[in-house]
Amino acid sequence: MFFGRLRKEIQAVFDRDPAAKSVLEVLLCYPGLHAIILHRIAHFFYRHRFFLVARLISQFARAITQIEIHPGAKIGEGLFIDHGAGVVIGETAEIGNNVTIYQGVTLGGTGKEKGKRHPTIGDNVVISTGAKILGSFKVGENSKIGAGSVVLKPVPPNSTVVGVPGKVVIRDGEKVGTAGVSIIDLRHDLLPDPVAEAMYAMQKTIERLEQRVAELEKQRSKPE
Template structure:
């Protein structure tokens, strides 16, 4: 079972990173894979209430990979952490299956409250570079979180979120691909500010055209009167 999961983890890397060249390279040079493997060890000790040992394994993993996953976090199958430096996943975070996380992502809490205080990430979610998801809410399956976004409230399934604070935007009805073809094009997310500027420019042009028409009509009336 252990080797079976490892094979799946390696295949995930090949599926989502075109830079991967060989199994040996993936085993030796991918900190995201190392962090996931060590987290499983830490989580085992955590579930058996050996909290100190769990944290020691977690801290060793952090020193080795620059990825901090609390041993209490629940991680599904098929997680891919690309590059990974600066990734932080909190104690009560839950990550679903086939999730992709880029460097600098935080799955954090918003205070000192007890109990569930970190986000739940649904299946097939892509979280882009530097995004922060803070609080005990759910990010729905097949969603994409844009680079640098700060998400502070629940995200419906099949959504794209961008901005600070994060807002759900629509991509012309296009859904994120299913498990067999996860959409990793986080560089093609919409920009709501730019779209608003274009809409404003379009309205100004319409108003200018209308003003010109009214001025022409008024000039024609004046000519007739004279």
């Protein structure tokens, strides 16, 4: 089972990183893969209640990869952590299959409460650079989280989220992508900018108001 998952994670690197040239290179030079392998080992000890051993392994992984995954986190198959520096995944986080995470991402909690306090990430989700997903809720499958977004609420499936706090700007094909997407869309650079769109709408409104004011001033200046 361990080696079967390892094969899938190596294949995930080739599927999602065009820079990967050989299996040996992936095994030796990809810290995201190293972090996942060490997490699998740490999680085994964590499930068998060897908590200190599990934490020591996770801290060793953090030291050599700059990726911190708590040994209690549950991770599915085909996870790809690209570059990975600064990634933090909390104790009760759950990650589905074929998820892609870029550097600087945090799957964190929002307080000191016990029990489930970290997010659940559905299958085929892409979480872009620097995004923070904080709290015990689910990000639905086939969704994308834009770079630098701070997500504090559940995300429906097939959605795109951008902004601080994060807002759903695309969902199920309504300025919202395509429902039922089976291919993982890694184009996290092609996301809507709701702030820019709001500024553009405001600019057009101001232009219309200025035009109307000018028309009224002309009417007022005409001789009786």
